[in-house]
Amino acid sequence: MAHIKLTLVLGSGSRIGPGKAALLESIEATGSIAAAAREMRMDYKRAWLLIDSLNTAFTSPAVERVAGGSGGGGAVLTPLGRDLVARYRRLEAAAAELAAEDLRALEARAVPAGGTL
Numbered sequence: 001m002a003h004i005k006l007t008l009v010l011g012s013g014s015r016i017g018p019g020k021a022a023l024l025e026s027i028e029a030t031g032s033i034a035a036a037a038r039e040m041r042m043d044y045k046r047a048w049l050l051i052d053s054l055n056t057a058f059t060s061p062a063v064e065r066v067a068g069g070s071g072g073g074g075a076v077l078t079p080l081g082r083d084l085v086a087r088y089r090r091l092e093a094a095a096a097e098l099a100a101e102d103l104r105a106l107e108a109r110a111v112p113a114g115g116t117l
Contacts, residue, residue, distance in 0.1 A: 001103075001107060002103040002104075002106055002107040002110070003096065003103065004092070004095050004096050004099050004103070005017070005018060006018070006088075006091060006092045006095055008088065008091070010057060012057060014053065014054075014056075014057035016054070016057075016084065016088055018092075019050070020050055020053075020054060021084075021085055021088045021089065021092075022040065023036055023037075023040060023042075023047060023050055023051070024054075024062065024063070024077060024081055024084065024085045025085055026039050026040055027051075027063055027075050027076075027077060027081075028076075028077045028081075028082070028085070031066075031074040031075065031076065032073075032074045032075055033047050033048060033051060033063070033065075033075045034047075036075075051063045051075075054081075054084070058080060058084075060078060060080050061078055061080070061081075062077065062078060062080050062081035062084055063075050063076070063077055063078065063081055064076055064078055
């Protein structure tokens with residue numbers, strides 16, 4: 001089925017798309033960048049680069065590292081990180097709702113399992 005894949009492009013050129021949103025959600029769920037990367041089958045370095053790009057795109061970080069203790073270190077979403085995910089998911093849902101009728105019409109005319117450019 002046809003769907004929208006939303007990428008937000010800030011004035012600075014920074015981008016927030018489905019991958020970064022999912023990574024933030026996974027960090028929130030696992031409490032760890034490494035665990036989130038494993039869960040998403042992503043290299044840790046790539047995950048860290050994506051987080052670093054988000055942390056430098058805003059006036060405060062989206063993710064913060066937590067110092068190690070008996071259970072080791074971890075990572076948490078900051079209030080900005082949670083707000084970023086919530087706003088991205090709201091925009092994504094609104095765009096999908098707005099586009100639903102047009103997507104159905106286009107899908108009805110699409111060649112099954114093909115026609116990609």
